[in-house]
Amino acid sequence: xxxxxxxxxxxxxxxxxxxxxxxxxxxxxxxxxxxxxxxxxxxxxxxxxxxxxxxxxxxxxxxxxxxxxxxxxxxxxxxxxxxxxxxxxxxxxxxxxxxxxxxxxxxxxxxxxxxxxxxxxxxxxxxxxxxxxxxxxxxxxxxxxxxxxxxxxxxxxxxxxxxxxxxxxxxxxxxxxxxxxxxxxxxxxxxxxxxxxxxxxxxxxxxxxxxxxxxxxxxxxxxxxxxxxxxxxxxxxxxxxxxxxxxxxxxxxxxxxxxxxxxxxxxxxxxxxxxxxxxxxxxxxxxxxxxxxxxxxxxxx
Numbered sequence: 334x335x336x337x338x339x340x341x342x343x344x345x346x347x348x349x350x351x352x353x354x355x356x357x358x359x360x361x362x363x364x365x366x367x368x369x370x371x372x373x374x375x376x377x378x379x380x381x382x383x384x385x386x387x388x389x390x391x392x393x394x395x396x397x398x399x400x401x402x403x404x405x406x407x408x409x410x411x412x413x414x415x416x417x418x419x420x421x422x423x424x425x426x427x428x429x430x431x432x433x434x435x436x437x438x439x440x441x442x443x444x445x446x447x448x449x450x451x452x453x454x455x456x457x458x459x460x461x462x463x464x465x466x467x468x469x470x471x472x473x474x475x476x477x478x479x480x481x482x483x484x485x486x487x488x489x490x491x492x493x494x495x496x497x498x499x500x501x502x503x504x505x506x507x508x509x510x511x512x513x514x515x516x517x518x519x520x521x522x523x524x525x526x527x528x529x530x531x532x533x534x535x536x537x538x539x540x541x542x543x544x545x546x547x548x549x550x551x552x553x554x555x556x557x558x559x560x561x562x563x564x565x566x567x568x569x570x571x572x573x574x575x576x577x578x579x580x581x582x583x584x585x586x587x588x589x590x591x592x593x594x595x596x597x598x599x600x601x602x603x604x605x606x607x608x609x610x611x612x613x614x615x616x617x618x619x620x621x622x623x624x625x626x627x628x629x630x631x632x633x634x
Contacts (some may be wrong), residue, residue, distance in 0.1 A: 408455020411435025519554030
């Protein structure tokens with residue numbers, strides 16, 4: 334591997350020149366590595382969470398207001414739920430709750446289990462949060478596809494009636510000091526609806542999908558392949574216009590103040606039962622695994 338690396342932790346929009354097709358591409362390096370390493374996730378679970386993070390960045394980066402996009406899937410399988418949370422400043426966090434023995438039993442075959450196998454019967458949810466003064470918008474579809482990409486395609490077809498294709502990839506590559514690091518990537522394309530001026534878009538959409546299906550998962554996580562180069566490989570015959578990318582970063586909303594606010598919602602007797610031998614209450618953030626130590630006296634002030 335050479336010493337030249339493409340820019341990481343970016344998401345941006347693109348438009349195929351002269352065609353009624355738009356899209357977005359996300360490439361995640363250190364951000365997704367930090368999120369996945371916060372917990373000792375088995376490889377299939379880490380892969381599922383990485384896909385959710387890439388998907389949240391792809392969809393959330395299209396929001397036209399300050400807010401959050403939450404991608405969540407939950408079911409009856411060994412993975413109880415997976416959630417990825419993107420805010421329009423580029424902050425990204427994610428978490429999986431799973432049964433370790435159940436995932437191990439499911440992973441004994443040669444093929445890595447996907448979303449449908451890990452989650453079982455359940456639902457795929459996208460939530461748009463526009464802030465405390467606005468109502469949340471939530472769309473829900475059944476988990477039917479084996480991958481989160483298929484779940485997203487089904488969501489757009491049912492909830493927004495927008496023809497959409499999604500490809501997500503997660504994997505580990507050699508990083509600095511010969512350490513394996515997690516990477517993730519994703520591409521989303523959508524067909525712009527036909528109208529009187531544009532005419533039928535069916536032929537252009539079919540041709541774009543054929544090109545899209547030649548994209549390999551290894552290309553999406555290749556640290557030496559820039560997004561611009563990847564898109565040019567796909568759509569060079571028509572040309573592709575790439576718009577300014579937005580940086581992404583791992584970011585958790587936990588804080589000492591938030592933890593203390595939650596603890597104050599318990600009565601004094603309940604908080605007393607939480608006190609550990611060192612005389613403090615310890616709370617671990619389920620997202621980033623940061624541990625907060627709170628003195629009971631601070632909650633009485």
